[in-house]
Amino acid sequence: MKYISLNYDSAPTSFRNAVINGLAPDKGLYFPEKEICLSNKLLESLYEIEEIELCYEVIKDFIGDEIPKNRLIDIIANTISFEIPVKEIENSIYSLELFHGPTLAFKDVGAKFMALCLDYFKDNNSSKKMTVLVATSGDTGGAVANGFLGTKDIDVCILYPKGKISEVQEKQITTNGSFVQAIEVEGDFDLCQSMVKNAFNDYNINKKVSLTSANSINVARWLPQMFYYFLASKRIENNYPNIFSVPSGNFGNICAGILAKSIGLSIEHFVASTNINDTIPRYIKEGIYEPLKTKSTISNAMDVSEPSNFIRIQKIFNNDLQKIRKNISGYSFDDKSTMDCIRKLNQENNYIADPHTAIGYLGLKKYLKENNLSNCNGIFVSTAHPIKFKDTVENSINSQIEYPDSIRSIMNKEKSTLTMKSYSELKEYLIQKD
DSSP states (O other): OEEEETTSOSOOEEHHHHHHHSSOTTSOOEEESSOOOOOHHHHHTTTTSOHHHHHHHHHHHHHTTSSOHHHHHHHHHHHTOSOOOEEEEETTEEEEEOOOSTTSBTHHHHHHHHHHHHHHHOOTTOSSOEEEEEEOSSHHHHHHHHHTTTOSSEEEEEEEETTOSOHHHHHHHHOSOTTEEEEEESSOHHHHHHHHHHHHTOHHHHTTOEEEEOSTTSHHHHGGGGHHHHHHHHHSOSSSOEEEEEEOSSSHHHHHHHHHHHTTOOOOEEEEEEOSOOHHHHHHHHSOOOOOOOOOOSSGGGOOSSOTTHHHHHHHTTTOHHHHHHHEEEEEOOHHHHHHHHHHHHHHHOOOOOHHHHHHHHHHHHHHHHTTOOSSEEEEEEOBOGGGGHHHHHHHHTSOOOOOHHHHTTTTSOOOEEEEOSHHHHHHHHHHHO
């Protein structure tokens, strides 16, 4: 498989180069050059096939022969080594819980897969040490830091918006030791993301430092997120159509689900559920792509006004707005609605949801009601453990929740971080660091 740039001004390249480089030379996101269709035999045996083998079949054609089968299976086994349950919350309404990994967030899947691929690909003879540079609006940072534990000759540099992530998220980013440099940026996530993109496109940095990205712009972070759409479909053993509601910020997660559908997985519809940073719901409704200034919310991982991965969704649908509307609905919800939903889920369903998960539930219920749907499986993606948003959740349900052991152990650690205001400071740091 070759990968093309969605700016269409770079030569196709290998999966290996796409992973290592993160972005194409023309600053575009990489996308698979050819369409892939899974065999009917595989799709018909979804309920019988072993999970690691299923994930291997899903991903193998995107990688080709660049990673040997045995090694790729080992990578997959490590990637999905934790529980990914599907819990029925009410009749035919399911929560796909993706927060049982080491950092309690859905990004543990993509971060671990990418780290293990990069560990396999890295050139030990290179004169430049590899640096993973990543921007996070919350959960990516902790997942990436954990994903690269145990890899050799790879440093990690994580940018996050100062004062705009939860205490747990910040502790997961800033207490990892010397191989992770946390940088709190005086601005929003869009500024963090812009600084990272500028670094990748800066000749003076790249001649000295070997940079790669661990955001969902990297194909090795994005592609394995298809796994849990297949696993969820495998675990709901009925013939009703599946509708997935995905809490969406940078749109990598829902894009992976759409790609899973495009290669053959039976999914009836997607709901892109956002907070008040509603660029995509407005675009789907009005046909006008108009990012506004990013606003801070209690669902901070979705405080994104210019989602990088939406261009991949447009590519899948050949930039046809009518096809997008046929496959995706979009809804946005404010903080009050989110907190009311957390309270309702707890009181009526004895279920504790974080703010992002609550927005996923709200989007699903609104879509089902508007379309008067029954005899379908409504699946909302639960992206983070509620403890990561402890204060918000406790204020919503008027009750305390306990720290899991993995979180309790880091809460008293002192954070280690740098503070930056501009790209020029990041550039100086990266060049001097080398």
